Amino acid sequence: MAYRGRHINPQRFERGQIKILLILLPLALFMALPIVFIINHAFKPMEELFAFPPSFFVRNPTADNFTKLLKFSRSAGIPLTRYLFNSLLVTLLTVALSLLLTTCASFAFSKIKFRGRNLMLQINQIAIMFVATAVLIPRYMVIANIGMIDSVFAHVLPLVAMPVALFLVKQFVDQVPDSLIEAAHLDGANDFQVYWRIVLPIIKPAIATAMVLVFQQVWTNMETSNYFINDESRKTLTFYMNTLVNASNGVAGQGVSAAATLIMFIPNLILFIICQRSVMNTMATSGIK
Amino acid sequence: MRNRPAKVNKIRVKRGKLEKREAMMGVLFCVPWIIGAAVFLVYPIFTSLYYSLAGVTVDSVNGIMATPLNQIQWNNLQEKYVQVISHDQNFLPALLDYLVSTLVSVPVIVVFSMIIAMMLNQKIRGKGFFRMIFFLPVIIVSGPLLSLLSESSANTLSVVDTQTITGAIGSFLPPALATPVTSLFTNMVTILWYSGVPILIFISALQKIDTSQYEAAYVDGASAWEMFWKITLPALKPMILLNCVYTIVFISSNDQNSIIGLIKQAMISGTDEKGYDYAAAMAWIYAIVEVLLVGIFALIFMTRRDKYEKQGKKIDRQMRRERRKVLHIQRRQARHAKRYHRPTVR
Numbered sequence: 264m265a266y267r268g269r270h271i272n273p274q275r276f277e278r279g280q281i282k283i284l285l286i287l288l289p290l291a292l293f294m295a296l297p298i299v300f301i302i303n304h305a306f307k308p309m310e311e312l313f314a315f316p317p318s319f320f321v322r323n324p325t326a327d328n329f330t331k332l333l334k335f336s337r338s339a340g341i342p343l344t345r346y347l348f349n350s351l352l353v354t355l356l357t358v359a360l361s362l363l364l365t366t367c368a369s370f371a372f373s374k375i376k377f378r379g380r381n382l383m384l385q386i387n388q389i390a391i392m393f394v395a396t397a398v399l400i401p402r403y404m405v406i407a408n409i410g411m412i413d414s415v416f417a418h419v420l421p422l423v424a425m426p427v428a429l430f431l432v433k434q435f436v437d438q439v440p441d442s443l444i445e446a447a448h449l450d451g452a453n454d455f456q457v458y459w460r461i462v463l464p465i466i467k468p469a470i471a472t473a474m475v476l477v478f479q480q481v482w483t484n485m486e487t488s489n490y491f492i493n494d495e496s497r498k499t500l501t502f503y504m505n506t507l508v509n510a511s512n513g514v515a516g517q518g519v520s521a522a523a524t525l526i527m528f529i530p531n532l533i534l535f536i537i538c539q540r541s542v543m544n545t546m547a548t549s550g551i552k
Numbered sequence: 553m554r555n556r557p558a559k560v561n562k563i564r565v566k567r568g569k570l571e572k573r574e575a576m577m578g579v580l581f582c583v584p585w586i587i588g589a590a591v592f593l594v595y596p597i598f599t600s601l602y603y604s605l606a607g608v609t610v611d612s613v614n615g616i617m618a619t620p621l622n623q624i625q626w627n628n629l630q631e632k633y634v635q636v637i638s639h640d641q642n643f644l645p646a647l648l649d650y651l652v653s654t655l656v657s658v659p660v661i662v663v664f665s666m667i668i669a670m671m672l673n674q675k676i677r678g679k680g681f682f683r684m685i686f687f688l689p690v691i692i693v694s695g696p697l698l699s700l701l702s703e704s705s706a707n708t709l710s711v712v713d714t715q716t717i718t719g720a721i722g723s724f725l726p727p728a729l730a731t732p733v734t735s736l737f738t739n740m741v742t743i744l745w746y747s748g749v750p751i752l753i754f755i756s757a758l759q760k761i762d763t764s765q766y767e768a769a770y771v772d773g774a775s776a777w778e779m780f781w782k783i784t785l786p787a788l789k790p791m792i793l794l795n796c797v798y799t800i801v802f803i804s805s806n807d808q809n810s811i812i813g814l815i816k817q818a819m820i821s822g823t824d825e826k827g828y829d830y831a832a833a834m835a836w837i838y839a840i841v842e843v844l845l846v847g848i849f850a851l852i853f854m855t856r857r858d859k860y861e862k863q864g865k866k867i868d869r870q871m872r873r874e875r876r877k878v879l880h881i882q883r884r885q886a887r888h889a890k891r892y893h894r895p896t897v898r
Contacts, residue, residue, distance in 0.1 A: 280676040287671055291685040297692050368585035375578030390593045391801050392842045396816050397835030400828050401596030424588035434794055454577045531691045539684045
């Protein structure tokens with residue numbers, strides 16, 4: 264396949280496309296519905312939130328829910344920005360670290376031969392299958408023993424080695440042609456250069472995909488704040504939003520929760536929009552047939 | 553003569569310097585990941601296995617503690633597992649439910665995403681936009697969003713009247729078969745949302761296929777249908793298994809999963825019979841069932857090993873056998889030489 268870069272859209276409209284478009288369009292609409300719903304839901308006034316059957320689109324949009332949310336957060340001792348800062352720091356650290364470790368490891372697992380490689384992959388396979396909640400208590404003990412309770416690393420380190428990300432990225436590294444790597448070796452590149460200059464650029468789409476997934480996990484994670492952090496000022500925004508929703512339980516809580524969901528969702532959407540371009544390029548440009 | 557056996561041992565192929573150095577690099581690259589995984593994944597997982605077998609004791613000073621080795625009742629290791637399986641009214645039905653629904657929905661998700669991927673690989677207007685839309689569910693499915701959506705029942709097909717479909721299916725299928733199928737229809741939307749990453753993986757595999765293959769087939773008079781079976785599907789086959797595994801894992805570790813809820817409940821309930829050890833036992837049973845599920849799909853979709861690879865392995869085995877034989881003979885000779893004190897001729 265010739266290199267076509269980012270121009271994946273055909274230039275002209277052909278009649279043969281119509282039947283495919285006919286199938287794709289309704290499905291695409293369908294896929295986009297939840298996002299429309301979330302945005303609409305946040306602006307609904309009280310009586311529309313509880314309407315039955317639930318309406319999809321908002322009729323009289325108000326920013327009422329957001330003001331309520333702000334009011335709740337003002338009454339708390341710690342400012343919202345503090346939680347936001349925590350969340351951003353934790354998410355940034357975790358995503359960067361885990362992507363670095365994951366790509367390194369998957370490069371080694373798929374392209375370098377060494378003893379114990381298969382064993383480790385199998386262990387990873389088992390770890391994928393295991394429920395994360397079930398290891399909470401041993402994890403807590405590890406963190407307590409290292410003395411990391413209440414530190415930033417209690418948020419970061421448990422999530423850094425993510426088996427699903429390794430599983431996904433390794434599949435993409437497997438597809439990098441060996442001849443490309445051999446050629447680089449012949450030209451005098453060492454393993455690190457091969458990793459940095461050849462493997463990483465090629466698996467960019469996989470990295471973008473993994474980034475979206477890891478970001479998801481970290482951004483919405485409440486367990487670390489719940490169990491590993493006692494200091495209120497070191498907890499994350501997700502945790503805070505959740506407490507707000509719980510504190511304002513009942514009828515008023517619905518609106519607050521809808522607003523909080525939208526606020527928590529927006530970073531996801533932004534990252535997705537940034538990443539989607541490189542995700543969509545997939546592996547078309549591997550350089551070698 | 554004494555050093556003869558030692559010499560024989562040297563027949564074993566030693567790894568060269570270069571290979572060793574390469575292996576070192578490999579280890580070096582994964583060390584950070586291994587450390588992270590060992591401390592926060594592998595160690596906790598195996599500790600939970602120990603807890604589930606040995607039980608935990610809760611005391612007010614130390615909090616939760618594993619039963620020390622000398623107090624373990626060795627003949628009663630499986631106690632918690634028996635409890636989970638035979639006494640818990642919720643767990644086994646939930647597990648069965650999960651098993652059936654996963655078995656039904658995974659093929660649907662994979663086939664659906666394959667079809668969509670093939671369509672998105674055609675030349676159509678707005679391909680980039682469509683790809684984005686179909687990848688979009690990835691950011692919805694994981695996380696608290698899904699619970700909000702399912703609470704407000706946005707994930708059921710309100711556009712299509714599912715009642716009539718389920719009614720129609722229920723009328724001609726036995727109830728045991730009809731329930732999973734009807735639940736498939738009611739949860740159609742959720743199923744579609746799971747297909748974000750599988751679509752992506754399929755598209756990347758489709759783009760790997762050389763277009764000249766299709767041209768050659770076209771020149772030889774193959775129809776599109778034949779091309780699909782002979783070119784597209786074989787190229788996608790390894791990805792099918794990958795997607796099955798991914799989908800199973802995704803479904804199983806989702807927050808929406810009822811079994812995870814049960815495990816969480818048992819863990820924080822803190823009663824005598826249900827405690828952390830109980831939850832750990834549950835998690836292990838669940839993990840084993842999951843592995844079995846993956847195994848089923850792996851058996852179906854496993855790509856057959858390459859013929860050459862097979863032959864190579866065979867030759868390898870033969871060589872090893874011969875080497876062993878040589879070793880055996882040499883050793884026997886050495887033994888005889890020792891026994892009969894034959895003077896060695898240098």
